[in-house]
Each structure stands twice: as structure tokens, then as C-alpha cells.
Amino acid sequence: MSLNLKPKKWAGAIRQVTLGARTRRPLVVAGGRGLPMHTFEAEFPHRPALALEITDVDPPRWPDAVRQPWDGVVGRPGEAAARAVRDFGADLLMLHLVGTHPDRGNRTADEAVADVRGVLKAVDVPLIVKGPGTGQKQNEVLSRVAEQCAGEGLVLHSACQEDFRTLAAVTVAYGHVLVAESPIDINIAKQVNILLSESNVDLNRVLIDPLTGGLGYGLEYTYSVMERVRLAALGGDTMLNCPVICLVGEEAWKAKEAKVPADKEPLWGDQRARGLHWEIATATPLLLAGADILVLRHPDALAHVRRTIDVWFPQTAGG
Amino acid sequence: MALTGLQIFKLLPNTNCKKCGYPTCLAFAMKLAAGKESLDKCPDASEEARAALGAASAPPIRGVTIGSGDRAVTVGEETVFFRHEKTFVRKPGLFRVLDPAKVADPEATVARWAAIRIERAGETFRVDGVAIREIPSAAAQCLACADATMKHGLPAIVLAETPDGAGKLVEKLKSHRPLLVPPAGADPGPYASIAARHGIPLVVSAPDLSALASSAAEIVKSGVADVLLEPPAADLPALHRDLTLIRRGALDRVHPGLGHPVFLRVGQGEIEKAVLGITKFASVLVIEDDASETWLPLWTLRQNIYTDPQKPLQMDPGIYAIGEPGPKSPMLVTTNFSLTYFIVSTEIEATGVPSHLVVVDAEGMSVLTAWSAGKFSGDRVGKALRELGATDRVAHHTVIIPGYVSVISGELEDALGHGWRVLTGPQEASDIAPFFRDVWSGYP
Numbered sequence: 001m002s003l004n005l006k007p008k009k010w011a012g013a014i015r016q017v018t019l020g021a022r023t024r025r026p027l028v029v030a031g032g033r034g035l036p037m038h039t040f041e042a043e044f045p046h047r048p049a050l051a052l053e054i055t056d057v058d059p060p061r062w063p064d065a066v067r068q069p070w071d072g073v074v075g076r077p078g079e080a081a082a083r084a085v086r087d088f089g090a091d092l093l094m095l096h097l098v099g100t101h102p103d104r105g106n107r108t109a110d111e112a113v114a115d116v117r118g119v120l121k122a123v124d125v126p127l128i129v130k131g132p133g134t135g136q137k138q139n140e141v142l143s144r145v146a147e148q149c150a151g152e153g154l155v156l157h158s159a160c161q162e163d164f165r166t167l168a169a170v171t172v173a174y175g176h177v178l179v180a181e182s183p184i185d186i187n188i189a190k191q192v193n194i195l196l197s198e199s200n201v202d203l204n205r206v207l208i209d210p211l212t213g214g215l216g217y218g219l220e221y222t223y224s225v226m227e228r229v230r231l232a233a234l235g236g237d238t239m240l241n242c243p244v245i246c247l248v249g250e251e252a253w254k255a256k257e258a259k260v261p262a263d264k265e266p267l268w269g270d271q272r273a274r275g276l277h278w279e280i281a282t283a284t285p286l287l288l289a290g291a292d293i294l295v296l297r298h299p300d301a302l303a304h305v306r307r308t309i310d311v312w313f314p315q316t317a318g319g
Numbered sequence: 320m321a322l323t324g325l326q327i328f329k330l331l332p333n334t335n336c337k338k339c340g341y342p343t344c345l346a347f348a349m350k351l352a353a354g355k356e357s358l359d360k361c362p363d364a365s366e367e368a369r370a371a372l373g374a375a376s377a378p379p380i381r382g383v384t385i386g387s388g389d390r391a392v393t394v395g396e397e398t399v400f401f402r403h404e405k406t407f408v409r410k411p412g413l414f415r416v417l418d419p420a421k422v423a424d425p426e427a428t429v430a431r432w433a434a435i436r437i438e439r440a441g442e443t444f445r446v447d448g449v450a451i452r453e454i455p456s457a458a459a460q461c462l463a464c465a466d467a468t469m470k471h472g473l474p475a476i477v478l479a480e481t482p483d484g485a486g487k488l489v490e491k492l493k494s495h496r497p498l499l500v501p502p503a504g505a506d507p508g509p510y511a512s513i514a515a516r517h518g519i520p521l522v523v524s525a526p527d528l529s530a531l532a533s534s535a536a537e538i539v540k541s542g543v544a545d546v547l548l549e550p551p552a553a554d555l556p557a558l559h560r561d562l563t564l565i566r567r568g569a570l571d572r573v574h575p576g577l578g579h580p581v582f583l584r585v586g587q588g589e590i591e592k593a594v595l596g597i598t599k600f601a602s603v604l605v606i607e608d609d610a611s612e613t614w615l616p617l618w619t620l621r622q623n624i625y626t627d628p629q630k631p632l633q634m635d636p637g638i639y640a641i642g643e644p645g646p647k648s649p650m651l652v653t654t655n656f657s658l659t660y661f662i663v664s665t666e667i668e669a670t671g672v673p674s675h676l677v678v679v680d681a682e683g684m685s686v687l688t689a690w691s692a693g694k695f696s697g698d699r700v701g702k703a704l705r706e707l708g709a710t711d712r713v714a715h716h717t718v719i720i721p722g723y724v725s726v727i728s729g730e731l732e733d734a735l736g737h738g739w740r741v742l743t744g745p746q747e748a749s750d751i752a753p754f755f756r757d758v759w760s761g762y763p
């Protein structure tokens with residue numbers, strides 16, 4: 001009996017979304033026509049993109065192992081951006097405006113705009129701008145950024161089921177891309193996209209953030225929801241076929257296992273390498289489950305994942 | 320290969336006698352094909368029909384056991400491609416490579432590996448077994464490795480270099496059901512006869528998937544019942560392709576040679592390969608790297624991927640003693656999600672303060688998830704505390720709740736009734752130590 005293994009064909013495809021415009025070098029993501037990373041049987045016009053995370057202020061909760069490569073530029077977004085792109089090879093960046101949170105400095109929307117401008121000046125890659133978390137302050141900060149940086153094709157993070165109108169409006173008005181977040185729930189992921197499209201947001205300008213559980217802290221939930229989202233998308237569900245973005249670094253470095261020194265837990269091994277492995281072992285399964293953009297924190301984790309992507313997509317554009 | 324209704328129908332008596340409870344043999348055949356009935360209900364079915372259906376209902380991936388006794392590792396028997404379809408059932412075995420040329424004192428090394436136990440969310444992480452590299456020029460040292468492995472009761476894998484040397488190792492290990500791994504690409508003949516003679520499992524490799532499937536099928540015919548497949552892939556994407564096609568082919572029963580668990584070698588510094596293997600269907604991994612910082616994430620990943628998606632790892636509700644608490648000790652309440660319990664209990668233990676930790680039934684959800692789902696409301700928690708008898712355990716009539724659910728404190732106070740105080744603890748369990756020091760100490 002000889003083997004007859006037919007490639008799997010799907011009715012649907014993932015949307016291609018262009019990140020960055022005007023002064024940005026545009027980056028197109030997704031567009032795959034098969035299960036994630038199944039390059040042996042389906043077409044993938046673009047490779048997964050790798051972002052690094054930078055912050056507006058010194059983030060108090062970053063462990064030393066992940067601060068070290070950013071030494072001297074932590075909380076200085078312009079300089080950090082330059083290092084991330086020039087030295088670490090990020091395809092794009094995520095500026096997390098931690099300091100605008102009312103409890104973490106309460107920086108103003110204008111200060112946020114200045115930070116974003118600083119990054120846009122320092123580098124020409126697309127930029128994800130993450131607010132302080134759902135609520136009035138986030139809406140205020142992100143709409144000001146959206147308005148002041150009109151046309152840059154920024155990726156605004158994020159809108160959710162309960163609070164999407166403000167960001168939907170500025171996304172449409174000022175030519176940006178919007179991240180739709182849902183709490184590891186395929187029905188809510190779909191519902192937010194339906195709400196966004198009813199608010200005139202073109203779903204070709206939307207990314208899904210399914211909410212990442214880090215390794216050991218809910219990774220399996222995210223993994224399976226992403227697989228289900230991708231299956232629905234490939235089956236032809238046009239409300240779920242947006243590219244998927246995963247905030248990996250933040251979740252991986254939150255884990256206790258990434259923070260505890262070796263002398264406290266002798267069976268856990270070297271702390272720095274352990275944290276790095278935590279980030280890699282969170283990122284890699286999510287790539288396999290359908291992530292089109294990974295936001296990482298440690299440049300060495302990016303280098304590792306980059307190597308994987310390079311062998312996987314030797315000829316593919318992007319990156 | 321799965322049989323269709325019509326294929327099964329042809330095997331039935333076609334008398335429409337209705338003894339099975341269906342009006343016609345065809346109707347019964349359709350139910351059988353859908354897996355909704357058992358052939359036992361037809362008293363007149365022939366032996367031939369039973370044999371054919373038996374083969375078709377055998378698990379799509381054969382189970383294989385390596386080792387013996389309570390440390391034996393059984394893999395295979397998977398029935399789905401996506402874990403959300405049902406669940407993955409057999410955790411892959413993670414074996415450490417023991418290289419006789421590199422290890423001066425095998426006994427000490429294996430003893431160290433065998434002693435590793437890491438508790439995490441209801442599971443104990445351990446090194447599942449030892450993969451002994453056979454080195455022809457170091458035969459005595461190889462045998463010493465086998466002795467050490469047996470002495471510590473760990474399952475063994477023989478990574479063969481030569482049939483001769485491997486034969487001697489297998490001879491020594493045979494009562495412990497070792498897995499025999501020929502060098503990739505070697506003529507399987509001599510190794511297959513060793514495996515057949517001792518009735519032990521064997522790894523099969525081949526230059527491509529087609530050859531792998533037919534080689535595995537032939538080796539099974541030649542008398543080795545338990546085989547594992549080594550994917551021919553040279554790099555990560557090819558490995559992903561092989562792993563995918565083997566699992567898909569096994570589930571679709573396209574070729575009997577694919578219905579076996581997969582074996583994978585992971586070299587030094589190849590953590591991505593191990594991650595890919597654990598995530599995507601590999602069943603036995605032999606890992607060169609023995610560093611804890613590599614193993615901890617791999618064990619954790621395996622725990623995540625092999626958790627049953629329908630039921631998160633849960634603790635039994637109850638009052639758990641940390642240290643030897645008395646009526647004056649603090650009483651804290653949390654959910655029965657294993658991960659939550661594991662983190663909170665570890666942190667309380669580290670404070671050295673004897674405590675009562677009350678675990679209430681929240682259907683295995685984390686604190687905020689449970690609260691959002693209405694399973695950790697003040698009422699529910701209050702009722703649970705009373706039903707578990709927690710309210711009789713402490714004289715100070717104070718209960719500490721997780722900081723993330725400070726909103727339930729009023730309702731919980733009402734539910735517990737007069738004289739009870741609800742104290743909101745910190746949000747993160749790691750802040751329990753300063754909380755005990757700064758807040759609790761001034762309390763009761």
C-alpha cells in the first residue's frame with residue numbers, strides 16, 4: 001500500500017492586513033490559506049511578524065533578566081525603539097503606554113503623543129500603541145494619539161466587546177488599524193468583530209487579540225481558542241479571519257518561573273535562561289496555533305523565534 | 320481502516336431478523352459505522368465480521384509501554400488531531416540522554432536524575448527515563464549505565480550504534496522492557512530480530528514517510544508488535560510536516576504503518592524542536608540537554624497541552640492545613656483551580672506562618688474567572704465556608720479573601736453573619752508574606 005496523503009484545502013483564507021503607512025515602511029501580515037505553519041500544503045504569502053515591546057516609563061515589574069538588554073534605554077521610547085530595530089531586528093514595535101495609567105503615573109494624552117512621535121521619528125517600522133487598559137483613560141489617550149498621528153497606520157491596542165466605539169471611530173477617521181480583544185472566547189472574538197464591522201470598521205484593518213495565557217498560566221486555553229478561531233476562519237467565517245496578535249513577552253515574564261532566582265529554587269536552573277525559555281516556549285506553540293504577530297520582550301527570545309521563522313519561510317516576503 | 324455502513328452491511332447475515340433491535344441489518348450497519356452500536360447485539364454475526372470490525376475499531380494509534388512497574392511509560396492511544404476535539408491522553412515521555420563517554424559516574428548521575436521531583440499544579444514533574452547511548456568502544460561503561468538505570472527503577476531506551484553492543488544492553492535490560500532505537504537510517508533487520516526475540520518495542524526510521532509507513536508495517540508483520548516512528552525530517556518545518564501527516568494519516572487510517580506513536584531526538588540547544596514535538600504529537604523525546612532551565616518549561620508545556628480541555632485540573636474542595644494551624648492561625652479562602660491552589664499554597668508555605676487554606680468549589684476556575692462566572696460570589700463562598708465547617712475552625716472569626724475579589728467582601732460578611740469579618744488580602748499571592756507581616760499581625 002503506498003501513501004496517498006492529500007493536502008488539505010480550505011474554503012477560506014486569512015485576511016491580509018497592512019500595518020503602517022505614510023512615514024512607515026508598510027508591513028503586510030497574514031493571508032495564509034491553510035492551517036497555521038502548514039507551509040507544506042498551503043500558501044502563506046507572508047511570514048509571521050515579530051515585534052518587540054518598549055515602554056513610555058520605566059516599567060516597575062520587568063525582571064532584571066529582561067531589563068538587561070535594554071540597559072540605559074528603559075522608559076526612553078525613542079532610544080529603545082532605535083535599539084530594537086537596529087540592533088535586535090524587530091519587524092515592528094509595540095509602545096506600551098504604561099505610564100498613562102491613573103495608578104502608574106497618570107501621564108497625559110499629550111505626553112503620550114510626544115512619546116509616540118519620538119518613536120516614529122527614531123524608526124520607520126510600523127508601530128503598535130498599547131493603552132493603559134480598557135476604560136476612559138485609554139480611550140482618551142489612544143484617540144489623541146490616533147488623531148495627532150493621522151495616516152500612520154498605527155495599530156491601536158485595544159477595543160473590546162464592552163468598549164469599542166471610541167477606538168472604532170478614530171481608527172476609521174484617521175486611517176489606523178485596530179486590535180479587537182476578547183477574553184479567550186471564540187464567541188466574543190466573533191461578536192467584537194461583528195460590532196466593529198457594524199461601526200464601519202473595515203475588517204481588513206482589524207487584528208484579533210485572543211488574550212494570551214503564558215506558559216503554565218493558561219497557555220492551553222489560548223492555544224485551543226486560537227486553533228478554533230483559525231478553523232472557523234478557514235471554513236469561511238469572514239468575521240473571524242482577521243490576523244491574530246499575541247502579547248507573549250508580557251505574559252511570559254509575569255510567570256513566577258521567570259522571576260525566581262536559582263538559589264531559591266535549585267531544581268529550576270539558571271534564572272536568565274529559564275526566563276528566556278519561558279518566552280520561547282510560550283511563543284512557539286502560539287505560532288503553531290495561528291499567531292500572525294508575536295509581541296516579545298527579550299531580544300534573545302526574538303532571535304530564537306526569528307531563526308525558526310527563517311527556516312520555515314525562506315523565500316516568503318515580509319519580516 | 321474505518322469501515323463504511325455498506326462495507327459492514329456486507330458482513331452481516333442480511334436476514335433482517337430484528338434481534339439487534341433494528342428493523343433491518345442495513346439500519347444496524349449504519350449505527351455500527353457511526354460508532355453508536357456494538358456488534359454484540361447481533362447474535363448471528365460471523366467470526367469474520369467480528370474480526371473485521373474488531374480491527375476497524377482498534378485505536379488508531381497503538382499504545383506502547385516502555386519500562387515496567389510503576390514508572391513504566393505508556394504512550395500512543397491518541398484519538399484526535401486538535402486537543403479541543405476531546406483531549407490528548409498520553410503525555411509524551413521525556414527521557415534524558417546518558418552518554419557513557421561523558422559521564423564519569425553513571426550511578427551518581429542517574430541517582431540525581433531519579434531524585435528530581437517538582438510539584439506543579441497537581442502534577443509531579445520527574446525525569447521519565449534514561450536513554451543510554453551505546454558506544455562500542457565503551458561497552459563496560461554502557462553496562463554500568465544500564466545497571467544504574469535499573470537500580471533506580473527508571474525506564475530505559477537504548478540508543479544503538481551496533482546490533483552487537485545494543486544486543487548486550489538489551490539482554491541486560493530485557494525484563495524492564497527497554498525501547499530499542501537503531502541508528503537513523505540503519506538496516507532495521509538485525510535490530511528487529513533483537514526486539515522480536517525479547518518482545519520489546521522498537522523505533523523504525525526511513526528516508527521518507529512512505530518508506531517509513533511500509534517499513535513499520537513490515538516490521539510489525541515480522542513479529543515486533545510495538546513500534547515507534549522516527550520522522551525522517553531534517554529541519555523544523557519538515558518535522559512539523561511529518562508529525563502532522565503521521566497523526567492525520569493515523570487518524571484517517573490511510574496506512575496501517577502510520578498508526579504508531581512518534582519518537583524524537585532532541586539535541587543540545589534544540590528547545591524549539593522539543594517544544595514543537597510536545598505541542599504536535601511526538602510521544603517519546605530523548606533530550607541531550609540535562610539543564611533544569613530547559614526541562615522546567617518543557618514539563619510545564621506538556622502539562623498544559625495534555626490537560627483535558629473539558630475539565631481543568633481541580634483540587635477537592637476542603638480545608639487544607641499549611642503547617643499545623645490552630646484556632647488563632649489565619650484562614651484564607653481561594654478557588655479549587657489546581658494552578659491557583661498551587662501558587663497560593665506555595666506562597667503561604669514560604670511565609671512559615673501555619674494557616675488554614677479553604678478551597679471552595681469554583682468549578683476549577685481561577686479567582687477572577689470564577690468571579691466573572693458567578694462561581695465565587697460572596698453568597699457562594701459564605702455557604703461553602705459554612706458547609707465545609709471552616710467557620711468552626713478559627714476563634715478570631717476572620718477570613719482573608721483574594722485581593723482581586725475585594726468586591727465580594729460585603730456580601731460575604733452578610734452571608735457569614737454576625738461577628739464575622741472579611742479581610743481583603745493582596746492581589747498577588749507573592750504579597751502574602753508582607754501582608755501577614757504588616758496587616759495580619761496586628762489583627763486577631
Ligand code: B12
Nearest residue numbers: 184218653659684685686687688691692720721744747748
Ligand atoms: C485562563 C483564563 C480563562 C480560562 C479559564 C481558566 C480557569 N481554569 O480558570 C477560560 C478560557 C475558560 C476563561 C473563561 C472566562 N474568563 Co477568563 N481568564 C483567563 C486568564 C487568561 C488567566 C486566569 C488564570 O489562570 N490565572 C492564574 C491564576 C493562578 O490566578 P488567580 O486564580 O487569580 O490567582 C492569583 C491571585 O488571585 C492570587 N490569589 C488566589 N487566591 C488567593 C487567595 C488569597 C487569600 C490571596 C490573598 C490571594 C489569592 O494568587 C494567584 C497568583 O498571584 C485571565 C487573564 C489573566 N491573564 O489573568 C482571564 C480572566 C480572568 N477571564 C476573564 C473573563 C471575563 C472570563 C469569562 C467571563 C469570559 C467569557 N465571557 O467567556 C469566562 C468565564 C468562565 C465561564 N463563564 O465559564 C477576565 C475577568 C475580568 C474581571 N476583571 O472580572 C480576565 C481577567 C481576562 C480579562 N482581562 O478580561 N478564562
Ligand code: SF4
Nearest residue numbers: 335336337339344361
Ligand atoms: S440481529 Fe443481526 S441479522 Fe438480525 S437484523 Fe440485526 S443485524 Fe441483521
